[in-house]
Amino acid sequence: MEVKPSFQEIIQSETPVLVDFYADWCGPCQAMTPVITDFSSEMGELVKVIKINVDTNPAVASTFNVRGIPTFIVFKNGEAVSRQSGMMPVAALRSMVEPHLVK
Template structure:
């Protein structure tokens, strides 16, 4: 079942969207970091990966110019965004500061 993007970001739980591309080296470096964040935070966060090459309309809607770009949503509102690779503890702190 494919969820509608708006339904996903309208969540009460913070949703971290990772806009990435398969050809992007930093995106590959970010993937295990996001897994560690999810493992540590569990149900306190949802992490969704969006391939910008396959979802160009969504990427352009959020003006994603470079990858990786991370955007944090809660209840449909964009709370934070940053491009580039962040370390696990930095990401966890960002999510907690917006929870």
């Protein structure tokens, strides 16, 4: 049986991790799905992208003070290094992550 890594284990990465805090009932969150998909395929191995459903993971959302969705937080080495809420284009996601890429 495969053990899923914990959220803390995932964000401890030197590779930036973009976390998409969302909910299934959230229209703007659903509208961001293709944008996130495009961003993820464009960035490839340079960035990890994970989605956290705030309804099924309220403790994680609370820990990072997520009040509105969608909220995007970039983590590097376990630290939140960039944060933005609301809908945005791929270019805005890229600008959140690029300063934190492993050179």
